[in-house]
Amino acid sequence: MIKVITFDLDDTLWAIAPVIHKANELMLVWMKRHAPKFAQTYDDQGIAQLRDEVLANRPDMAHDLSQTRIAFVELGLSRCGYHNAQALSLDAFDVYVAARNDVVLFEGTRDQIATLKLSYQIGALTNGNADLTQVGIGHLFDFHFNSAHIGVSKPHPDFFARALAHTGHGADSFIHVGDNPAHDIAGAQAVGMRTIWMNPDNNPWPDGYTRACAEIHHLDQLGPAVAQINGN
Structure with missing residues (x-):
């Protein structure tokens, strides 16, 4: 679950x-x-x-x-x-x-995360230094870790382990959504998380990596992808 x-x-x-x-x-x-x-x-x-x-x-x-x-x-x-x-x-x-921090959110970002937040804990795991409060979506997230906080960058397993420890849930209770096959998908897979590849440019999946559980090209596809992984 x-x-x-x-x-x-x-x-x-x-x-x-x-x-x-x-x-x-x-x-x-x-x-x-x-x-x-x-x-x-x-x-x-x-x-x-x-x-x-x-x-x-x-x-x-x-x-x-x-x-x-x-x-x-x-x-x-x-x-x-x-x-x-x-x-x-x-x-x-x-x-x-x-x-x-003056970013232009992909279409559907606020609505999709707000909807998911009704049923799931929502976290941010980034190697970057964005401030979600300044971006204007901090209220949509229950926790936010970046590589400066943790001391290592994705795909290091210690990065993802921080999220596991913070929530108290096992890796099989997580879905990680990201664009980078190495940092996001392989890194999350290595600790046992399920994954969704955000691929807005429709890039080919690179050789040498295990495919994500789902691939989306637009955030409006996120809800159905989560439901499919969750067995709904």
Whole structure:
């Protein structure tokens, strides 16, 4: 009997690429006023290179996207000669994260989760750093864990184990819904959860992974998929 449904967030409940692009743009607009050398030096590609450099030197930080971003922005500011790079990086992060939480939910997200919440506990399990309250759907979730909270990223089994421990239910009482075959589907399967693959772009299932219990292309298909898995 299914009792808990957990969701990945980025690219499961909203498309993340345009959100990150916009957040970087708004951060660079802020930088033009407060740290113009940074804005002149780094575009999206340059920002990505800073991130990769920080993670190459600090792989232990990879699970914490917020601290990683603050660190690589501070690195870029320092290289641009700003002696107050740490303070500037924190202020820039505030600008970035506000935009990062300004997402456009996939059609049907609110209604589908609200309906499921009538019968199941609802949780969020994400490697990202979205704030569900700022997104505007925090009231729909009973719990929310991200990789920074837990100290590891999906698909590590300890990530999913946190949800099991929090609810007190066994893995066979869970359905995890996510877009990533490795992080979401294989990770949840490894601890015994049932899974639903959210595949809005109709991508082929990758070789080497066990298929999810169900595949959906739109969140309006979620209710029937849950009912089928639950034997209703």
